[in-house]
Amino acid sequence: MKNTMKISTLAxxxxxxxTTSVSAGDVEVLHWWTSGGEAASVNYLKDKLSDAGVGWTDxxxxxxxxxxxxxxxxxxxxxxxxxxxxxxxxxxxxEWGDLGFLADIDGVAKANDWxxxxxxxxxxxxxxxxxxxxxxxxVHRVNxxxxxxEVFRYAGATIPTTWDDFMVQAAKLEKxxxxxxxxxxQAWQDATLFEAVVLGVGGADYYNSAFVSxxxxxxxxxxxxxxxxxxxGNLRQFIDANSPGRDWNVxxxxxxxxxxxxxxxGDWAKGEFKVAGMNVGTDYVxxxxxxxxxxxxxxxxxxxxxAQSDAARTAAQNTMAAEILGTDFQTVFNLNKGSIPARxxxxxxxxxxxxxxxxxxxxxxxxxxxLVPSFAHGMAVSSAVSGAIYDSATNFFxxxxxxxxxxxxxxxxxxxxx
Amino acid sequence: xxxxxxxxxxxxxxxxxLLLVAFALLYLAPLYVMIATSFKDIEEIRSGNLMAPPLSxxxxxxxxxxxxxxxxxxxxxxxxxxxxSVKIVVPAVSISTIIxxxxxxxxxxxxxxxxxxxxxxxxxxxxxxxxxxxxxxAKLLGSLGLANTVTGLVMVHVxxxxxxxTLFFRNYYVGVPTELVRAARLDGAGFLNTFRYIFxxxxxxxxxxxxxxxxxxxxxxxxxxxxxxxxxxxPITVALNNLVNTSVGGKEYNxxxxxxxxxxxxxxxxxxVAGKYFVRGxxxxxxxx
Amino acid sequence: MLNYLExxxxxxxxAPTTIVMIVCMYGFIAWTGLxxxxxxxxxxxxxFVGLDQYVRLFANxxxxxxxDNLFIFLILFIIIALVLGLLLAIFLDxxxxxxxxxxTIYLYPMAISFIVTGTAWKWILNPGLGIEKLFRDxxxxxxxxxxxxxSDMAIYTIVIAAVWQxxxxxxxxxxxxxxxxxxxxxxxxxxxxxSTVRLYWHIILPLMRPVFFSAIVILTHIAIKSFDLVQALxxxxxxxxxxxxxxxxxxxxxxxxxxxxxxxxxxxxxFGVLAVLIPYLxxxxxxxx
Numbered sequence: 001m002k003n004t005m006k007i008s009t010l011a012x013x014x015x016x017x018x019t020t021s022v023s024a025g026d027v028e029v030l031h032w033w034t035s036g037g038e039a040a041s042v043n044y045l046k047d048k049l050s051d052a053g054v055g056w057t058d059x060x061x062x063x064x065x066x067x068x069x070x071x072x073x074x075x076x077x078x079x080x081x082x083x084x085x086x087x088x089x090x091x092x093x094x095e096w097g098d099l100g101f102l103a104d105i106d107g108v109a110k111a112n113d114w115x116x117x118x119x120x121x122x123x124x125x126x127x128x129x130x131x132x133x134x135x136x137x138x139v140h141r142v143n144x145x146x147x148x149x150e151v152f153r154y155a156g157a158t159i160p161t162t163w164d165d166f167m168v169q170a171a172k173l174e175k176x177x178x179x180x181x182x183x184x185x186q187a188w189q190d191a192t193l194f195e196a197v198v199l200g201v202g203g204a205d206y207y208n209s210a211f212v213s214x215x216x217x218x219x220x221x222x223x224x225x226x227x228x229x230x231x232x233g234n235l236r237q238f239i240d241a242n243s244p245g246r247d248w249n250v251x252x253x254x255x256x257x258x259x260x261x262x263x264x265x266g267d268w269a270k271g272e273f274k275v276a277g278m279n280v281g282t283d284y285v286x287x288x289x290x291x292x293x294x295x296x297x298x299x300x301x302x303x304x305x306x307a308q309s310d311a312a313r314t315a316a317q318n319t320m321a322a323e324i325l326g327t328d329f330q331t332v333f334n335l336n337k338g339s340i341p342a343r344x345x346x347x348x349x350x351x352x353x354x355x356x357x358x359x360x361x362x363x364x365x366x367x368x369x370x371l372v373p374s375f376a377h378g379m380a381v382s383s384a385v386s387g388a389i390y391d392s393a394t395n396f397f398x399x400x401x402x403x404x405x406x407x408x409x410x411x412x413x414x415x416x417x418x
Numbered sequence: 419x420x421x422x423x424x425x426x427x428x429x430x431x432x433x434x435x436l437l438l439v440a441f442a443l444l445y446l447a448p449l450y451v452m453i454a455t456s457f458k459d460i461e462e463i464r465s466g467n468l469m470a471p472p473l474s475x476x477x478x479x480x481x482x483x484x485x486x487x488x489x490x491x492x493x494x495x496x497x498x499x500x501x502x503s504v505k506i507v508v509p510a511v512s513i514s515t516i517i518x519x520x521x522x523x524x525x526x527x528x529x530x531x532x533x534x535x536x537x538x539x540x541x542x543x544x545x546x547x548x549x550x551x552x553x554x555x556a557k558l559l560g561s562l563g564l565a566n567t568v569t570g571l572v573m574v575h576v577x578x579x580x581x582x583x584t585l586f587f588r589n590y591y592v593g594v595p596t597e598l599v600r601a602a603r604l605d606g607a608g609f610l611n612t613f614r615y616i617f618x619x620x621x622x623x624x625x626x627x628x629x630x631x632x633x634x635x636x637x638x639x640x641x642x643x644x645x646x647x648x649x650x651x652x653p654i655t656v657a658l659n660n661l662v663n664t665s666v667g668g669k670e671y672n673x674x675x676x677x678x679x680x681x682x683x684x685x686x687x688x689x690x691v692a693g694k695y696f697v698r699g700x701x702x703x704x705x706x707x
Numbered sequence: 708m709l710n711y712l713e714x715x716x717x718x719x720x721x722a723p724t725t726i727v728m729i730v731c732m733y734g735f736i737a738w739t740g741l742x743x744x745x746x747x748x749x750x751x752x753x754x755f756v757g758l759d760q761y762v763r764l765f766a767n768x769x770x771x772x773x774x775d776n777l778f779i780f781l782i783l784f785i786i787i788a789l790v791l792g793l794l795l796a797i798f799l800d801x802x803x804x805x806x807x808x809x810x811t812i813y814l815y816p817m818a819i820s821f822i823v824t825g826t827a828w829k830w831i832l833n834p835g836l837g838i839e840k841l842f843r844d845x846x847x848x849x850x851x852x853x854x855x856x857x858s859d860m861a862i863y864t865i866v867i868a869a870v871w872q873x874x875x876x877x878x879x880x881x882x883x884x885x886x887x888x889x890x891x892x893x894x895x896x897x898x899x900x901x902s903t904v905r906l907y908w909h910i911i912l913p914l915m916r917p918v919f920f921s922a923i924v925i926l927t928h929i930a931i932k933s934f935d936l937v938q939a940l941x942x943x944x945x946x947x948x949x950x951x952x953x954x955x956x957x958x959x960x961x962x963x964x965x966x967x968x969x970x971x972x973x974x975x976x977x978f979g980v981l982a983v984l985i986p987y988l989x990x991x992x993x994x995x996x
Contacts, residue, residue, distance in 0.1 A: 028649055031490075031491075032660075032663075033490075033491075034488055034489060034490055034660040034661065034663065034664050035488065035664030036488050036493070036664075038664075039488040039490065039491050039492075039493055042490075042491040043491050046491055056491070057649040057650065058490045058491045058492055058649060059490075059649040060489060060490025060491065060660050061644055061656065061659075061660065062659055062660040062662075062663035062664065063659050063660075063663040066962075067957075067958070067961065067962045068644055068659070070961050070962055071552065071644070071645060071957070071961040071962075072644055072645050074553065074556075074749075074750065074961060075552055075553060075556035075645045075646070076556070076565070076566065077750070078553050078556045078557050078560065078750065078751075079556040079557060079559055079560030079565035079566070080560040080561075080565065081560060081565040081566055083649075092964075095748075095749045095964060096749075099749065099750055185856070185944055185945055186942055186944060187942070187943070187944065187946075187947070190946075241834070241853065241856060242833065242834050242835040242853075242856055243856070244855065244856040244861075244941075244944050244945035245829065245833070245855065245856070245941055245942060245944055245945070247669065249669060250669075253464075382964060383749075383962060383963050383964040384748065384963050384964050384965050387958070387959070387962070387963035387965075391768075391769050391947060394944070394945075394946045394947060395768070395769075395946040395947055396946075397946065398858050398944065398945035398946030398948065399858060399946060409768065412766075413767075413768075416763055416766060416767065417963075417965070431801070434798045434801055434803070435803070437798060438795070438798055438799065438803065438809055439809075441795060441813070442809050442812045442813070444871075445812050445813055445815070445816060445871065445875065446812055447831065448816075448824050448827040448828055448831060448871070449815070449827075451827045451830060451831060452823075452824070452827045455827075467840070467841070467844065468830055468831070468836050468837055468840070468841070469841055517723075517724065520720045521720065521721055521724050524717040524718075524720050524721050525721070528716075528717035530717060530718060533717075533721075536721065536725060538988055538989075539728065539733075540724070540728055541924070541988060542732075542980075542981075542984065542985075542988070543728055543732040543733075544924070544928050545927065545928055545931055545977075545980045545984065546732060546735075546736065546977070547931060547932060547934075547953050547956065547973060547976060547977075548932065549934070549953060549956055549957045549960065549973070550735065550736070550739050550956070550970075550973045550977075551731065551732075551735045552961075553751065553966075554734075554735040554738045554739075555731065555735065558730075558731070577727055577731050578731075580724055580727075581728075581732075584724070585924075589917075589921070608713045608716070609713065609716040609717060609720075610716070634817065634818055638819070638820035638822075639820075640820065640822055640935065641934075655820060655822055658822055658823070659822055662822070662826065671826070674826060675826070675827070678822070678823040678824070678826070678827075679823075681820075681822075681823060682818065682819040682820070682823045685818035685819065686815060686818050686819065688818065689811065689814055689815055689817070689818040690811050690815070693807075693810060693811045693814055694807060696814070696879060697810065697879050697882055697883055697886075698883075699883075700879055700880055700882075700883030
């Protein structure tokens with residue numbers, strides 16, 4: 001096994017040496033994965049590339065969920081010096097493609113049969129004008145709820161599967177002295193919670209028309225939106241007063257420590273439980289967010305490639321694209337991140353039961369039409385519109401606006417941002 | 419106010435001391451929290467009181483922050499970035515200070531038509547929010563071939579630092595008696611010689627003030643550093659930001675705090691060591707300002 | 708020829724700064740002004756739409772909040788920092804024994820960037836971790852200090868942190884000013900039987916006018932650029948209740964692909980600064996002549 005791998009890398013190196021000029025060139029990669037676990041995943045890719053004779057220049061810029069990185073990327077693009085690859089996702093890929101900055105990596109994609117390896121939902125995001133310009137690293141499921149079964153047992157409550165039931169069970173938890181919902185009051189977390197409510201209350205059709213580009217304002221203006229805000233507003237009572245500004249992982253630890261019963265957060269939360277040495281099923285439970293059990297809100301991380309003038313750099317870029325889709329990298333990376341591989345044909349064996357659930361839900365939801373892109377994580381609408389949703393959701397959640405006022409502000413904000 | 423005092427004034431003095439000490443404690447609180455946290459282990463941070471001193475102090479966080487914390491895919495701590503910052507700060511501070519000295523001198527003592535207007539215009543430049551200039555500056559640097567180079571970054575720091583350095587020097591040199599300049603001119607000294615023989619020897623205090631100010635500003639800068647630096651030349655603030663802003667895998671607050679103190683250490687040292695000269699320099703400048 | 712050179716040397720010395728200023732300050736402002744009239748979204752595009760972006764800006768409820776916050780912040784921050792800085796300077800000027808140490812303590816926050824102290828402040832102000840918990844642990848069960856998590860009060864925590872950072876610097880400026888006051892003047896006043904309060908109020912404070920000028924210029928500069936402060940302390944929250952215009956502009960320009968609107972907000976900020984500062988600068992510079 002080891003030998004065959006060595007031979008194949010040797011072959012790859014030899015191939016590269018013949019197809020590219022003397023130096024295979026480097027890739028310079030802009031990303032915001034800076035924690036220990038993420039660094040390990042990135043380093044795996046880095047090693048793979050160095051085996052293939054491609055050097056890696058790291059350009060990490062963390063903070064604000066990529067906000068700082070986007071500022072850097074724009075400045076670099078405008079100065080005519082973009083990195084080889086950058087962590088960009090969702091509709092932003094289209095925005096960059098429209099401006100003509102992205103490289104066409106269709107050659108690599110064809111050679112490696114990406115059209116058959118990637119589910120259509122995924123490959124659609126990676127293409128601009130029908131050509132691949134980006135490579136996906138993973139699929140996150142956002143609509144997860146993490147619960148502490150011990151807390152539920154003590155309070156005599158059951159893990160809710162609908163939002164109506166959520167209110168009942170949460171009240172039981174509160175009565176037993178727990179914080180029902182662990183939540184960090186940052187705009188993106190408010191939006192993540194809001195998103196779960198939108199899908200759970202409104203259903204996939206409503207979600208797709210009102211919160212996925214192109215947004216149908218008439219649907220957004222409907223009474224369903226008011227209903228959504230009604231439920232969302234009811235959640236205010238189940239979080240603690242100190243939540244504003246709290247990091248999501250601190251909220252996760254509230255669930256772990258048994259201070260709180262539940263948290264609604266994407267599958268990356270699993271990493272926190274793992275680091276704490278907790279076991280799924282006994283120490284913590286993963287279920288779909290209330291009302292979304294058949295649904296799957298996806299969030300795909302990807303690298304977009306920027307057009308290069310230098311042939312060696314283009315070659316390096318192609319090697320990188322090919323390696324990202326390799327089964328080895330997809331496995332290692334996603335085991336670290338808590339997500340599932342973006343491509344088909346990766347062995348499920350090493351993944352845990354939450355990941356299996358996510359994989360099954362991805363396929364089932366895709367068949368039933370309830371596979372929806374996450375607007376809280378930049379997959380569904382342009383950054384301007386998603387910003388408008390963020391503002392409205394977070395302002396509503398942190399004020400005493402009525403459901404009608406919340407819905408009105410949302411409609412106005414989205415209309416203004418379109 | 420140095421007479422020997424009756425009792426009533428003694429009470430006043432005690433009050434003054436109490437107030438001063440109380441404020442000193444308030445000012446120290448955040449630094450104390452940071453230092454105390456940096457010596458605790460994660461368990462103690464999670465369970466203990468924020469203000470409590472560390473029970474069993476450990477240097478773990480400090481060594482990790484300096485040499486093995488991840489700041490991207492590399493996990494070599496802040497050490498390499500520390501030197502990057504030095505390489506940016508030293509030229510940027512010296513160049514902007516020297517330019518400021520000449521500008522201030524010319525504006526203060528060699529007035530010409532429009533020089534006051536020029537000064538006003540420059541002063542207003544201090545108030546541009548830097549976020550505004552990010553993109554046009556990137557374009558300019560790109561067309562000069564300086565995008566994402568240390569030279570480019572130093573240039574940006576110099577450009578936006580000169581307004582302040584000029585302000586400092588001008589206000590200081592305005593206070594130098596004009597008779598001195600006139601006398602020198604009668605002796606045949608020109609622009610440069612007057613500067614060299616009359617102004618330069620008087621300038622130590624204002625140089626100290628300006629250097630401290632510029633050093634602090636540029637060392638602590640994040641925005642320019644993150645946007646205009648290249649891979650491998652990122653300053654320490656960018657590394658610190660990367661280190662602190664991780665979102666997954668258990669935050670190590672003690673490492674964050676140690677890293678934060680390491681990043682702040684040079685400026686802290688400058689303030690502690692040169693603080694005396696700082697006030698002295700300001701005194702000299704503000705007398706007749 | 709040489710004579711000509713000598714005569715124009717001051718202008719020649721100032722020329723590079725002037726050119727750079729025209730391009731990199733006013734040129735970029737003009738660029739931003741133009742940009743604010745376009746429909747630019749993710750990147751600058753020169754398709755003009757008149758004042759559309761301004762209309763959209765003022766229709767945005769978040770911008771309203773940011774502007775209101777800036778007024779609250781600017782006024783409170785400058786007044787409190789001035790008063791506190793002045794008082795500390797006066798107290799410290801009473802021949803205090805450990806002046807050097809205390810002065811350094813007051814001054815050190817200026818040396819540290821908010822990327823560094825943000826986390827510490829967040830903890831101190833957090834009800835579940837910091838001051839509130841401390842007092843409750845000490846037995847004051849009803850003690851409440853929860854501004855950080857209160858939409859109506861969060862902006863005031865930003866004032867607190869900003870005052871903490873800058874008041875020491877203001878103190879240093881005033882201390883320098885006080886040291887520059889002629890001893891004979893105070894002695895004469897004492898002989899005339901003026902009380903300490905009267906002495907300061909009627910004689911010394913008016914002499915501090917240039918110091919007030921420098922301090923206000925520097926504080927305004929800091930206030931308008933208070934971007935990382937918000938970022939580190941509240942992230943603009945709860946909701947967007949503690950947003951400031953600089954943060955609004957940054958977010959909309961770079962993260963929300965509404966760069967035209969971001970440019971519009973930058974222009975409004977600049978006009979605001981102009982409106983406040985120009986008359987002030989003008990009157991101050993006039994009188995000094």
